[in-house]
Amino acid sequence: MERVPSPGASRFREASIAGTWLWLGLFALLPNLVLLLVAFLDRDTVGFFIPSLTLDNFRELFAPVFLGVLWDSIRLALCSTLVCLLAAYPFAYALAKAGPRLRPWLLLLVIIPFWTNSLIRTYALILMIGAQGLVNKCALGLGLIGAPLELMYTDFAVFAGMTYTFLPFMILPLYASIEKLDPGLADAAKDLGAGSLRTFWHSTLPLTLPGVVAGCILVFLPSLGSFYIPEILGGATNMLLGTFIKNQFLVAKNWPLGAASSSVLTLLLVLLAVLYRFTSQRAAGGYNAPLNARRDGE
Amino acid sequence: MTTPPILELRGVSKNFGNTLALHNINLEIANGEFLTLLGPSGCGKTTILRILSGFEAPTRGAVFLNGQEITSSPPELRQVNTVFQSYALFPHMSVWDNVAFGLRMQKRPKVEINQRVAEILRRVHLAEYGDRMPRQLSGGQQQRVAIARAIINNPLVLLLDEPFSALDLKLRKQMQFEIKHLQRQIGITFVFVTHDQEEAFAMSDRVVVMNEGTVIQVGSPQEIYEEPESLFVARFVGEINVLEGDIRAARPGGTYQAEVEGVPFILHSRREFAEGETVKVLLRPEDLKVYLEQEKAQQPPFFLGTINETVYKGATVDILRTLDNGKKLQAAEFFNEDDADITYRPGDRVSVTWVEGWEVVLNAEGE
Numbered sequence A: 001m002e003r004v005p006s007p008g009a010s011r012f013r014e015a016s017i018a019g020t021w022l023w024l025g026l027f028a029l030l031p032n033l034v035l036l037l038v039a040f041l042d043r044d045t046v047g048f049f050i051p052s053l054t055l056d057n058f059r060e061l062f063a064p065v066f067l068g069v070l071w072d073s074i075r076l077a078l079c080s081t082l083v084c085l086l087a088a089y090p091f092a093y094a095l096a097k098a099g100p101r102l103r104p105w106l107l108l109l110v111i112i113p114f115w116t117n118s119l120i121r122t123y124a125l126i127l128m129i130g131a132q133g134l135v136n137k138c139a140l141g142l143g144l145i146g147a148p149l150e151l152m153y154t155d156f157a158v159f160a161g162m163t164y165t166f167l168p169f170m171i172l173p174l175y176a177s178i179e180k181l182d183p184g185l186a187d188a189a190k191d192l193g194a195g196s197l198r199t200f201w202h203s204t205l206p207l208t209l210p211g212v213v214a215g216c217i218l219v220f221l222p223s224l225g226s227f228y229i230p231e232i233l234g235g236a237t238n239m240l241l242g243t244f245i246k247n248q249f250l251v252a253k254n255w256p257l258g259a260a261s262s263s264v265l266t267l268l269l270v271l272l273a274v275l276y277r278f279t280s281q282r283a284a285g286g287y288n289a290p291l292n293a294r295r296d297g298e
Numbered sequence B: 001m002t003t004p005p006i007l008e009l010r011g012v013s014k015n016f017g018n019t020l021a022l023h024n025i026n027l028e029i030a031n032g033e034f035l036t037l038l039g040p041s042g043c044g045k046t047t048i049l050r051i052l053s054g055f056e057a058p059t060r061g062a063v064f065l066n067g068q069e070i071t072s073s074p075p076e077l078r079q080v081n082t083v084f085q086s087y088a089l090f091p092h093m094s095v096w097d098n099v100a101f102g103l104r105m106q107k108r109p110k111v112e113i114n115q116r117v118a119e120i121l122r123r124v125h126l127a128e129y130g131d132r133m134p135r136q137l138s139g140g141q142q143q144r145v146a147i148a149r150a151i152i153n154n155p156l157v158l159l160l161d162e163p164f165s166a167l168d169l170k171l172r173k174q175m176q177f178e179i180k181h182l183q184r185q186i187g188i189t190f191v192f193v194t195h196d197q198e199e200a201f202a203m204s205d206r207v208v209v210m211n212e213g214t215v216i217q218v219g220s221p222q223e224i225y226e227e228p229e230s231l232f233v234a235r236f237v238g239e240i241n242v243l244e245g246d247i248r249a250a251r252p253g254g255t256y257q258a259e260v261e262g263v264p265f266i267l268h269s270r271r272e273f274a275e276g277e278t279v280k281v282l283l284r285p286e287d288l289k290v291y292l293e294q295e296k297a298q299q300p301p302f303f304l305g306t307i308n309e310t311v312y313k314g315a316t317v318d319i320l321r322t323l324d325n326g327k328k329l330q331a332a333e334f335f336n337e338d339d340a341d342i343t344y345r346p347g348d349r350v351s352v353t354w355v356e357g358w359e360v361v362l363n364a365e366g367e
Ligand SMILES: Nc1ncnc2c1ncn2[C@@H]1O[C@H](COP(=O)(O)OP(=O)(O)O)[C@@H](O)[C@H]1O
Pocket: B016, B019, B020, B021, B039, B040, B041, B042, B043, B044, B045, B046, B047, B048
């Protein structure tokens, strides 16, 4: 028998779904569409843009200047994503397997930085790696180095800043996917002759891949688009994508080019979202499988 | 035992913090045997299996597989495989890949893997289901994949932890039959866990009855049912009537003159009882014989009582009666052709006795 929801409840459901769609449409879809539109318009130094269609802005994305910026940004974002992943996986695993007494404290270690303003955390990093920072003082004090290391205003500083800032975004989705993993599966793999390493490779990793991909998206995209971290910690030498986009809008007053270059980020986001869907379907054994197949053969 | 046991537990105990999950378990399992661990939930059955498969280490004691001590060897190195309670099929792998997993871990050649997976899938009637994902299968089919996956490495012992608990009654009976059949075919030793006595009796060569982390009795299903060594076993494996008695005199050949619920009876037992000792006399409902008082002139001894209620059960009728001293008894009678209608009405006066020698006599503590 079908359960018939009361008309009041179904109207409430429809209203809340409609509200969500309205919100998403107004504040997510519409601005992106406007941005996309602007990317096809001509620039105007006074009035931001002229309503005449052109592909010039996209052509400029293939200029060596922009490709250089893009390449540097992607490389840096990939590095910090990789380091975040390598650091976060063991931690998330320990978190998921921790006893009920230890777990809240470990979670707190992740949540506190997660809730702290990331600008403040970036400035805090200066206290650590600046010329007079903790790292240099300790190394000097221990006699490991003769003069303070120049860590600030380098690619390394930017890389460290991104890794540090976005680490919680990697830990939380990983934790969520490891936590809901059936521990019986690892037992089954061991029972069938897989050692710890092969158990991880054949069972744990493929089943937590959605968490890995989600975490990588949540670190990679903000790393790619971030402009305050390179600006506070980085040198003047290498411009990164986030700064480039920001400059187009606020400094060079070239809105169409800014819009075109930020659409690169949107495109990447879409590609990664598709990848995420694919991996989570595989881990669940395929969503598209016909469920009525359950009935034959019995 | 003439041949050495395939699996042996010697003095195995297990503590989880302050919980004593297992206490001094000694058990020998013969090669090719179908052995069942039977006991109420929480009595330590799963813990024994996890010690056998290597997922838990015993706090004390040792485990031997095929004469070799394996107490501290890891699960992946033991020639023991498990059918898990929740099946634990890899959801991201097809049926074929699930079944092939064990052989791939042994790095067997591809030709051999293909041939053996195909053969085992055929054996569990899943030959056409290799490409399916586990979530596309019914419960019974998933169960068969779990079994196929566990036997493909030809383990010395297969462990099964309440494998049918998620199945409905009809499928359960069918799977019991299939598993028993499979075990006879492949000749692997099975250690099976259940809390269902009927399932244990239907499948096993030997049953180990457990309670609160200890082994209470080991024996064939028939021994366990007909000669329970304690009140716990007697009650756990079926309905039982418990009568109070006093030993009056011992006679040679394990016979005792006794008074049971105030009526003099002859009791048979291999156990030793002293004169004047209080005993419990255990009788299964189907061992009791009930006669309407006016029906036959009964030879004493018998009890007199009144019918309370009859419960129709299909093949049997349960008859609930109260003896004249207030004791309640339950009897079960099978329908037979000579005596097609067993017509007792509440309030009928009856006499009750039992087949001499079918009683179980235990001491006052029920042991
Ligand atoms: N990992 C564990 N930690 C603490 N106690 C446990 C653990 N595993 C089992 N126990 C306890 O040991 C006892 C036996 O459990 P188990 O072997 O699972 O029983 P069964 O399988 O017969 O139901 C129970 O009291 C249970 O609570």
